Amino acid sequence: MDQLKQFWSRYWGVLLLLVIWQSLITMNNLNTIVAPSPHAVVLALVNEAEFFAAEASRTALTATGGLALGLILGFTMACLSWAAPAMSGLLTPVALLIRSIPIVAFVPIIVRIAGYGTHTVLIVTTFLSFFPCYVFALSGFQEVAQIRKDVCTSLGCSTRGFNGWRFFRYVAMPSAVPNILTALRLLAPMAILVALVAEFLIGSDGLGYVMIRARSDMQMDKSWAAALLASALSIMFFVIFSWLDTKYRKNWQT
Amino acid sequence: MNLDRRSFITGLAAVPLVAAIGGCGGNTGPRYNVEAPRVALAWIKNVEYAGLFIADHLNYYKAEGMTPNFLSGGPNSPMPSVNVSAGNAQIGFDNDFRRFMDAVLLGNDLVIVGAQYQRSPGGIISLAKRPILTPEDLVGSRFLGQDGVETIVDAVLTMAGLPIEYDYFPAGYSVAALVEGQGDAYSAFAVNQPITLQREYGMEEGKDFFFISWAELGLAGYGNMMFCKREFLETEFDTVVGFLRATIKGWYYNADNPNLAPKLVLDGPGKDLGLEIEQQRIQNKIQLEYMHSAITAEKGIFWIDPEDVELNMYPSLRATGRTNLPPAAEVFDTRALEAAYEKITLPLTSRTGMG
Numbered sequence: 001m002d003q004l005k006q007f008w009s010r011y012w013g014v015l016l017l018l019v020i021w022q023s024l025i026t027m028n029n030l031n032t033i034v035a036p037s038p039h040a041v042v043l044a045l046v047n048e049a050e051f052f053a054a055e056a057s058r059t060a061l062t063a064t065g066g067l068a069l070g071l072i073l074g075f076t077m078a079c080l081s082w083a084a085p086a087m088s089g090l091l092t093p094v095a096l097l098i099r100s101i102p103i104v105a106f107v108p109i110i111v112r113i114a115g116y117g118t119h120t121v122l123i124v125t126t127f128l129s130f131f132p133c134y135v136f137a138l139s140g141f142q143e144v145a146q147i148r149k150d151v152c153t154s155l156g157c158s159t160r161g162f163n164g165w166r167f168f169r170y171v172a173m174p175s176a177v178p179n180i181l182t183a184l185r186l187l188a189p190m191a192i193l194v195a196l197v198a199e200f201l202i203g204s205d206g207l208g209y210v211m212i213r214a215r216s217d218m219q220m221d222k223s224w225a226a227a228l229l230a231s232a233l234s235i236m237f238f239v240i241f242s243w244l245d246t247k248y249r250k251n252w253q254t
Numbered sequence: 255m256n257l258d259r260r261s262f263i264t265g266l267a268a269v270p271l272v273a274a275i276g277g278c279g280g281n282t283g284p285r286y287n288v289e290a291p292r293v294a295l296a297w298i299k300n301v302e303y304a305g306l307f308i309a310d311h312l313n314y315y316k317a318e319g320m321t322p323n324f325l326s327g328g329p330n331s332p333m334p335s336v337n338v339s340a341g342n343a344q345i346g347f348d349n350d351f352r353r354f355m356d357a358v359l360l361g362n363d364l365v366i367v368g369a370q371y372q373r374s375p376g377g378i379i380s381l382a383k384r385p386i387l388t389p390e391d392l393v394g395s396r397f398l399g400q401d402g403v404e405t406i407v408d409a410v411l412t413m414a415g416l417p418i419e420y421d422y423f424p425a426g427y428s429v430a431a432l433v434e435g436q437g438d439a440y441s442a443f444a445v446n447q448p449i450t451l452q453r454e455y456g457m458e459e460g461k462d463f464f465f466i467s468w469a470e471l472g473l474a475g476y477g478n479m480m481f482c483k484r485e486f487l488e489t490e491f492d493t494v495v496g497f498l499r500a501t502i503k504g505w506y507y508n509a510d511n512p513n514l515a516p517k518l519v520l521d522g523p524g525k526d527l528g529l530e531i532e533q534q535r536i537q538n539k540i541q542l543e544y545m546h547s548a549i550t551a552e553k554g555i556f557w558i559d560p561e562d563v564e565l566n567m568y569p570s571l572r573a574t575g576r577t578n579l580p581p582a583a584e585v586f587d588t589r590a591l592e593a594a595y596e597k598i599t600l601p602l603t604s605r606t607g608m609g
């Protein structure tokens with residue numbers, strides 16, 4: 001009973017939304033091609049649970065892959081920028097440029113270069129994840145507490161350039177970990193969104209593709225079910241990375 | 255049940271909210287204005303709707319006591335059937351016979367009252383290096399299509415008893431992707447993209463590129479079918495007839511004066527669409543071909559024939575799993591056409607050379 005109460009007090013907003021959704025459809029007598037009822041959407045999810053699970057895992061996998069590749073790329077570039085500030089002059093404008101192009105405009109350009117397919121969705125997600133990882137990591141490297149820098153200098157350790165790799169490895173890199181965790185927490189739900197948009201526009205599988213294909217076939221319940229699942233996935237990603245953030249941040253912060 | 259304060263307040267808040275929703279949906283009276291019916295188009299406001307813009311320009315609609323409001327269709331807009339079903343429009347034009355019938359099968363009581371194109375101009379463009387002229391050619395091809403086309407390709411293959419094996423790539427409405435070799439087949443409208451190929455790429459039909467219609471591939475169907483809810487047809491019959499009559503007169507005028515509509519479109523409704531006057535002129539000429547058939551020669555343009563639907567259009571729907579189709583005469587209703595033509599004088603018809 002207590003659990004039920006807790007559930008109610010925490011999720012009443014969601015339940016209210018469901019009630020409003022269902023009432024709007026019942027009272028306006030809307031056909032499923034206009035808007036399916038929550039009941040129909042849940043039914044679509046349950047009836048094709050296996051299909052949806054497979055498509056959702058595809059989207060999750062692409063988003064995770066893009067996130068991981070973006071992190072590796074962003075981290076590597078940040079390392080290079082730290083070691084050779086001249087690199088930063090080259091990389092920052094490029095990174096900014098990529099970031100300022102809207103994804104819907106970005107996708108057709110990538111398609112022209114890389115062709116259609118899941119690999120293109122992966123490339124798009126990677127590109128979009130790259131920039132925040134790069135910026136957060138670089139600023140983490142650069143924000144080493146002055147006192148630590150002083151200690152290293154007094155011990156005769158270089159704190160910049162390629163000669164300072166030991167300083168980088170033992171001081172700068174660990175101090176950037178909280179920043180990278182923040183970047184991931186912010187990026188995780190976005191990676192799902194980007195993967196979805198790319199699948200929607202150019203993909204041939206994944207939840208984004210299911211959304212558009214079902215819509216063209218007038219199976220709105222299926223289309224909305226995919227959208228619902230995508231939101232759940234996005235929330236799940238946020239929760240996982242928030243948890244990682246709070247769990248590991250302490251280890252690296254002073 | 256033990257209610258705590260918070261959940262009680264929540265519940266209290268929900269009551270007026272739900273009541274308010276009930277209030278707005280509860281009234282059953284007409285929510286539309288018959289003097290300004292909203293018309294959902296299947297495509298952007300270009301010369302594809304020449305007759306409508308002319309009827310508007312020459313006050314044919316005003317003479318019927320209405321000023322219609324045209325809602326643009328095309329990429330990223332709701333399907334016309336959705337617009338009409340939601341009550342956002344009273345009259346619609348639909349270009350996808352299969353999808354329209356699916357809406358009907360899903361419980362939307364819609365009626366077709368006339369058809370602009372007797373044969374849908376939709377089909378496939380392919381280039382000389384891999385011509386697509388039969389359903390067999392589609393197997394193993396790379397298909398560039400837009401929203402909804404995948405279902406049509408699947409239907410062609412199913413109808414022909416072929417395996418559904420092809421790579422589908424979502425493409426836009428520009429034929430450039432095909433010319434650049436990103437695919438072998440491109441779904442297009444005979445009244446649109448072939449003109450681009452001829453004018454911009456200097457290609458010749460039948461030599462450099464080929465066009466084959468969906469009908470020739472086994473899927474016959476009308477194009478730009480004018481429809482409304484059955485309830486609207488029954489209660490506002492005169493409005494439907496008036497709109498249809500003015501529209502038909504507009505199209506007849508267009509056949510006699512094909513240069514007016516492109517100008518009207520570019521000056522008005524299609525001003526910001528980046529259209530080209532010459533392309534619009536050619537399109538306007540080509541589309542006339544699609545507007546007549548044996549039955550329109552006898553009865554007039556926009557005519558629909560439930561028997562023809564039953565014999566030639568339904569079989570492909572049945573073959574692709576739509577077995578519980580309503581009798582064609584129930585969905586294709588000629589009463590509005592009959593009433594509209596009662597007041598269209600014959601000389602107009604015979605003068606156009608279309609009759």
